[in-house]
Amino acid sequence: MPNANVMAGAHRLRHAIRALQDHWRAVEPTWDDSVRRRFQERHLDPIEPAADAAMNGMVKIAEVLDKVRRDLADRSETP
C-alpha cells in the first residue's frame, strides 16, 4: 500500500485544486472580459498541469517509500 502520509498530501493537493476550479467556474459568468482572459492565461491555466505533475510525482514516491519500508523493515520489530 503506497505511503499513507504521502497519499494524504496528494489528496490534499487534489482537493485544493478542485476547490480553486469550483471558485473559478463560479466567477466566470460574472467576469467576462479581456482582463479575465489575461488573468486566466497568466495565473490560472498553469496551475492544473503543474498540480497534475505533482500528484503523479507524489503517487510515485509513495509507492517507492512503501517498497523501501517493505524491503528494509524488520517484521519482528515492534512498530
Added chain:
Amino acid sequence: MGTQASVHSIDALKGLRTALALFSEDALAALGAVEMEVKRAVQWVQHDRRAYWQEQIKRRREQVAAAQAEVFRRKLAKTADYTPAYSEQKELLRRAQASLQDAEMRAVLAKKWEPALQQAVLEYHASVRRIKDLASGDVPRAVALLERLIDALEAYVRVAPPSGAVVDGSFDSIANEVLDAEPPPSDTPECVTPDDEAESPS
C-alpha cells in the same frame, strides 16, 4: 484593448481572491507534509537501516552458532542405547539460519536503496517544482493583482453613476493597466514528469 470590461460581481472576485490564497496555503501545506515524510524515509534508510541490519547480522550469527552448538551437544549425547530427540533443536537451527539469511539480504538491500531512493527523491522534487513555484510565487502575485483590481473596481463604482453592477470600459483600461504593470510571469518550464521510475534495487 478595445473590448468592454464586464464585471458583474465584486464579491465573486473577492471569493476568487480568497480561493487563490487558500489554494496557495493548502498546496504548500500538502507539499510540506510530503517533504517531511520523504525526509523521514531518507533519514531512516541512510542513518538507521544499514546499521540496524549489520547489527542484526551479528546477533543472528550468534543465534545460529548457539543453535548449532545445541544440535551438536545433542548428537554427542547419543549412545548405543540412548538417542536423544533433537528435531526441535534442528528446527530452531533452521529458523536461525533463515533469519540470518533474511538479515543479510536486507543489509544488501539497505545499501542498494540509498542511491535508488536518492534518485527517486530527485525525480519527486522535479515533479513538484513547478507547483511549488506557482503556489509560493505566482499565486500570491495573482492574489495581490486581484486585490488591486478589486480596489480599482470599488473606487470606480464609488464614483461611477449607479448602473447596476456592470462596469464599463473605464474599468477595462484600469484593469489592463494593472495587468500590464505586473512583472513578467516567471519562467514556465515544462512540468517535469520523470518518465523513469526509480529502479527498485530488489
